[in-house]
Amino acid sequence: MAEFAKTDRTTITRLPKRGSYDKDTVYAILDDALVCTLAFVLDGQPFQIPTGFCRIDDFLYIHGSVGSFYMREIAEKKLPVSIGVTHLDGLVLARSAFHHSVNYRSVVIFSNPELVTDKSELYTALEVFTNKVQPGRWDDIRQPNDSEWKKTMVLKFKIEEASAKVRTGGPNDDEEDYDLNIWAGVVPMKLERKALLTDPKLKPGVEVPGYLR
Amino acid sequence: MAEFAKTDRTTITRLPKRGSYDKDTVYAILDDALVCTLAFVLDGQPFQIPTGFCRIDDFLYIHGSVGSFYMREIAEKKLPVSIGVTHLDGLVLARSAFHHSVNYRSVVIFSNPELVTDKSELYTALEVFTNKVQPGRWDDIRQPNDSEWKKTMVLKFKIEEASAKVRTGGPNDDEEDYDLNIWAGVVPMKLERKALLTDPKLKPGVEVPGYLR
Numbered sequence: 125m126a127e128f129a130k131t132d133r134t135t136i137t138r139l140p141k142r143g144s145y146d147k148d149t150v151y152a153i154l155d156d157a158l159v160c161t162l163a164f165v166l167d168g169q170p171f172q173i174p175t176g177f178c179r180i181d182d183f184l185y186i187h188g189s190v191g192s193f194y195m196r197e198i199a200e201k202k203l204p205v206s207i208g209v210t211h212l213d214g215l216v217l218a219r220s221a222f223h224h225s226v227n228y229r230s231v232v233i234f235s236n237p238e239l240v241t242d243k244s245e246l247y248t249a250l251e252v253f254t255n256k257v258q259p260g261r262w263d264d265i266r267q268p269n270d271s272e273w274k275k276t277m278v279l280k281f282k283i284e285e286a287s288a289k290v291r292t293g294g295p296n297d298d299e300e301d302y303d304l305n306i307w308a309g310v311v312p313m314k315l316e317r318k319a320l321l322t323d324p325k326l327k328p329g330v331e332v333p334g335y336l337r
Numbered sequence: 338m339a340e341f342a343k344t345d346r347t348t349i350t351r352l353p354k355r356g357s358y359d360k361d362t363v364y365a366i367l368d369d370a371l372v373c374t375l376a377f378v379l380d381g382q383p384f385q386i387p388t389g390f391c392r393i394d395d396f397l398y399i400h401g402s403v404g405s406f407y408m409r410e411i412a413e414k415k416l417p418v419s420i421g422v423t424h425l426d427g428l429v430l431a432r433s434a435f436h437h438s439v440n441y442r443s444v445v446i447f448s449n450p451e452l453v454t455d456k457s458e459l460y461t462a463l464e465v466f467t468n469k470v471q472p473g474r475w476d477d478i479r480q481p482n483d484s485e486w487k488k489t490m491v492l493k494f495k496i497e498e499a500s501a502k503v504r505t506g507g508p509n510d511d512e513e514d515y516d517l518n519i520w521a522g523v524v525p526m527k528l529e530r531k532a533l534l535t536d537p538k539l540k541p542g543v544e545v546p547g548y549l550r
Contacts, residue, residue: 133382138405158439159425163376163383169346170376170383174423174443192351210387212372212528215470217549221478222485224467226371230387254437257428258524265434265519272435294536306478307543308536311471315425318525323507330520336430 133234134287144288153231153288154179157209158257162186164194164203177207178253183280184233185240185249190277199239199279207233207281215311218295219304225295227310231288235281249278260335346447347500357501366442366501367392370422371470375399377407377416390420391466396493397446398453398462403490411450412492420446420494428524431508432517438508440523444501448494462491473548 126147128134136143144150154160154177163172173194177186184207188195197203214227240246254262268276295308320336339360341347349356357363367373367390376385386407390399397420401408410416427440453459467475481489508521533549 133384138402138407158428159423159441161374161376161385161421161423163374163385163419165378165381165383168378168381169417169447170378170419171346172374172376172385172419172421172445174421174441176439189351194351204382206376206383206385208374208385208387210372210374214534215371215530217471217474219479220485221463221467221475221481222489224470224474224478226389226470228372228387232385234382250434254434257437257439258430261430261437262434265437266432266514266517267434272433276435294534294538297538301479302538303540304479305540305543307546307549308539310534310536311549312531312534313528314531315526315528317428318527321427321507321523321525323521323523325507325510325515326521327516327518330518333520336520336524 128284128286131285134232134285136287136289142289142291144290146288149290150231150283150286150288151179153211153229154184154209156211161208163206163208164198166197176253176257178249178256179283180249180252182283184235184283185253185278185280187250187253187276187278190275192277195277195279198237199277202237204234204236205281207235212313214313216295217308217311219297219301219306219308223295223297225291227291227293229288229290231286233281233283233286235283235285237279237281240278240280246273246278258335260333264333341497341499344498347445347498349500349502355502355504357503359501362503363444363496363499363501364392366424366444367397367422369424374421376419376421377411379410389466389470391462391469392496393462393465395496397448397496398466398491398493400463400466400489400491403488405490408490408492412452412490415450417447417449418494420448425526427526429508430521430524432510432514432519432521436508436510438504440504440506442501442503444499446494446496447498448496450492450494453491453493459486459491471548473546477546
């Protein structure tokens with residue numbers, strides 16, 4: 125089981141039992157998320173932006189407009205970043221207020237930006253990203269033309285300083301509280317896809333593709 | 338319609354049409370979220386932690402253990418923070434890869450921590466937080482005792498430097514792409530509560546309360 129080396133920044137100090145440095149655990153949490161939070165420092169102040177991402181092997185990729193102030197700042201100044209992903213999996217309703225909690229899976233990564241310039245790597249990053257958002261989509265759509273590629277910036281971040289934190293299961297109440305007449309348990313939470321909304325401008329006769337059914 | 342004053346840090350420069358400084362918009366996005374991301378700077382490095390929160394009027398409240406390294410650092414060093422909330426509302430599937438997008442509602446706040454010490458404010462913050470996670474819960478459970486209050490730290494952050502960014506609606510394709518035989522539309526996304534999981538240690542005879550049915 126491959127693990128990330130612990131560092132001062134990634135070592136879980138609060139409730140360390142919930143921490144994990146296992147690569148498979150970290151990667152599964154990342155791959156299950158569509159949006160991450162990118163935090164960075166400008167003039168000593170903390171900034172953050174939510175953004176889509178994908179992972180290819182040991183790298184996390186994001187993309188944006190070449191007109192994006194933050195993409196440019198991060199790329200040009202090579203700003204160190206913290207990248208976070210959190211899944212809220214459940215509300216843990218204990219008998220005491222104190223032991224209320226949530227079930228979650230989260231990852232934090234510390235890394236540095238690398239500007240992607242290789243054409244085939246750019247193409248692969250966008251393909252993997254698009255198919256992560258919607259499996260099967262990339263081969264079905266009009267792919268980027270030269271002008272669109274020129275407007276797109278892709279950054280990658282090596283994943284080597286990373287940790288996960290996970291809580292699962294039901295409430296853990298104080299022994300004497302188990303006798304209280306209070307309902308306890310978990311409300312599971314899940315980010316779900318709902319029924320498709322077809323573009324009113326859809327060309328007549330175009331069917332919903334198999335990968336969306 | 339009350340608005341937050343724009344600052345250099347909160348002015349939306351990329352796709353400014355999606356930006357909003359309207360207080361009601363910002364507050365609605367915050368109140369619809371259970372988890373925020375708290376970003377801060379330590380030794381020049383960006384850090385972030387996901388954490389539950391609630392809003393009372395113009396303040397955002399978080400709580401944690403007095404043993405939490407980050408809670409203590411933020412409180413003691415009065416670290417400036419950036420607080421972010423993001424809802425992923427839909428996957429926007431356009432005819433071109435380039436115009437793929439997501440529907441979202443996000444808020445970013447810049448603020449500074451204030452340690453809450455007033456007993457009645459502490460109580461109200463925990464009550465509002467608990468009832469936000471699960472409406473009706475607070476009056477049903479065993480409330481904190483002295484020892485539990487001593488273990489709990491509450492911080493609040495004035496919400497006065499804040500902005501929202503929102504995308505809604507379907508894909509916006511290039512004019513010539515509307516004639517392509519490609520399905521386009523939106524996959525709505527929603528974080529949903531699923532069927533309750535009862536604690537196996539539930540005291541026999543305890544029913545699911547009305548506010549959870």
